[in-house]
Amino acid sequence: MAEARNVDTRERILDAAERLFMAHGYEGTSMRQITGEASVNLAAVNYHFGSKESLMQEVFRRRLDWLNEERMRVLDAYEKEAGGIALKPSQIVDGFFGTLLRMADDETHGGMTFLRLLGRTLTEPSEFIRTFLAHEYKPVMERYKEALFRALPEVPKAEIVWRFHFMLGATSYAIAGTDALRLVTDWQIEEEDSTDRLDRLVPRLMSFLLGGLRAPLPQYDPSAVNPK
Amino acid sequence: MAEARNVDTRERILDAAERLFMAHGYEGTSMRQITGEASVNLAAVNYHFGSKESLMQEVFRRRLDWLNEERMRVLDAYEKEAGGIALKPSQIVDGFFGTLLRMADDETHGGMTFLRLLGRTLTEPSEFIRTFLAHEYKPVMERYKEALFRALPEVPKAEIVWRFHFMLGATSYAIAGTDALRLVTDWQIEEEDSTDRLDRLVPRLMSFLLGGLRAPLPQYDPSAVNPK
């Protein structure tokens, strides 16, 4: 309790930064906004994190460490259950993308705010962010790719890698959610209230991802369709 | 020919801005970088476009006007060919996403640079950009949504809207391409040279999108899987 104030300062900065980076992007957020929102002194960021870049990395590390451990844990459980035979694609997709989406319900791990930040940042232009994320993601990515290779031995590996990539994109937009959905429709997705929304989104996205993952392989045909 | 210099200045600014916004994002690009790269005076941007925001909008309008007309044209052609009966989902997906991807080969309309800028900007946090894009996209979106509703009458409309959204996400990542693909894999996608790459990417993405679009409908089941 004696040191509670210090912990609070650090955490408050991280929380404010998470929310502001989500809302305005990395370049679009200033340290003055962050420290203002966190009600701490401007110099506190540099004292606790050293720089704005390091702060950004810490915002992600705090959440991704937990997420990726959880993903490993889920895959371990499925594999133990399967006892040596290859997993079903639906289990692998659930372990990776389902675990991610279920974070949205978990406010102690950032909830929807972090998810949307992550979804947006995956297309973020800043080089140092992409490099950092690629590094953070690497081990869990390798495990899941291997699981997919085993689950779909008849599909060329390059095809699986691309489809994983496509799934990341679809999920990223699914998370960005209602905001970006304005591109597609004006309707407020009327039917559902917000607590219900995630419960419906998860199976929705899962169906889509699995449909794409298991789609018939493309035949490479240089004479494309496009009518005059 | 007498006015060629002026036209050149405007176009050179737009070209430079397109490339730099693609590489560093809107907030991450300064007008000094833009005018430097275009070899024009710093004041030229404000003279020709009024502000940085207006410049950004003009960068998009220049390409999107053409793209969306092309999309309308392709859908018209398919519908004329079909003579009153509903189109196939594959035709609609080709008209919207195929037309987009085929821009990449067309350097006169921005080619890969604009495509990647577009893919990244769809998740851009800046409010004014998203508002502008939603407005620019609206008519063509409505046409394509209607076409999908007719093509898939047994699928609830809300489901189609979400799947359209997921398809946008997958396509966005497909475009961002090799850069963002570093998240998934280290390999240089070795097999293919760059001219070949797009010819393979289009059928690849089309298969994935159609698989997702036509996937079995999710059943809404609150008791999800996630093993302990």
Added chain:
DNA sequence: GTCTATATCATGATAGAC
């Protein structure tokens, strides 16, 4: 239309008192 010069302000970072 194009340029130089500059106004005005916000940025990230740090030094040094407490």
Added chain:
DNA sequence: GTCTATCATGATATAGAC
């Protein structure tokens, strides 16, 4: 650990000469 004060830089935008 926290604060104030400040630095050096770079941002957008504009006024006014040519």
